[in-house]
Amino acid sequence: MKKSMIALAAMMLLTSAAKAQTITAETVLNIYLEAVQSDSKEFAYNADISDGIVTAQYIYAKQQQGMKGQVMLKPQLKHCYNFDTDGRLTCRTTYLWNEYNNDWQTCYQLTYSYTDTQNIVECSRWSTLANRFLAPNERMVYEADPFGTEGIVSNYHRKNGKQDYVLTSTLSVVGDMLLGNKLLTTHP
Numbered sequence: 051m052k053k054s055m056i057a058l059a060a061m062m063l064l065t066s067a068a069k070a071q072t073i074t075a076e077t078v079l080n081i082y083l084e085a086v087q088s089d090s091k092e093f094a095y096n097a098d099i100s101d102g103i104v105t106a107q108y109i110y111a112k113q114q115q116g117m118k119g120q121v122m123l124k125p126q127l128k129h130c131y132n133f134d135t136d137g138r139l140t141c142r143t144t145y146l147w148n149e150y151n152n153d154w155q156t157c158y159q160l161t162y163s164y165t166d167t168q169n170i171v172e173c174s175r176w177s178t179l180a181n182r183f184l185a186p187n188e189r190m191v192y193e194a195d196p197f198g199t200e201g202i203v204s205n206y207h208r209k210n211g212k213q214d215y216v217l218t219s220t221l222s223v224v225g226d227m228l229l230g231n232k233l234l235t236t237h238p
Contacts, residue, residue, distance in 0.1 A: 072164050073139040075103045078131055082107055094123050103137075106130045128154050138164060159183050168193050189215055200224050 082104050085095045091112065098106040110123035125147035132141040139162050145154035156176040163170045172186035189206040201223040206215035 072136075072169065073162060075131075075133050075137045075139070078104045078107075078139060093126070103133065104131055124149075125154075138162070161186070167196070185210070185212070 109127040128145040148155040173188040174183040194201040
């Protein structure tokens with residue numbers, strides 16, 4: 051799951067690369083609409099949408115039931131989104147379905163911040179014992195040049211919330227990879 055969190059964050063950052071553009075409510079809505087229209091045989095999607103803004107997205111696994119080919123939807127993931135007054139994504143909280151409690155279980159949170167030249171995503175895991183999110187232990191920073199033609203994605207990790215981040219990898223991004231639209235839209 052750790053790899054998928056970072057991969058999704060990377061895809062969202064790559065799509066917002068040119069001149070450090072931000073991930074907006076419109077971006078999230080388009081990702082959702084494309085997922086719904088994808089005709090997936092494995093997953094089904096639903097969302098809470100208010101005034102064109104996705105506030106929550108639900109992902110269900112499709113399971114064949116019986117000989118007549120009836121499909122049963124089993125809850126898998128729930129993503130809740132928060133946006134600032136400019137419509138920029140500031141937080142995505144992810145929940146996993148707990149079939150024993152028949153309820154959503156908090157898993158992790160991605161927080162987004164923006165500067166003129168950087169998009170930053172930090173990942174905080176949920177602590178059931180502490181009943182709160184722990185200090186972020188992963189960070190991804192996308193830095194774009196002033197012309198939006200080149201960028202660098204830097205990944206950082208720390209073992210606990212009190213240590214400094216340690217650079218774990220960097221990726222140079224040039225030209226068409228900056229927009230990464232195909233990569234993003236195939237993995238809602």
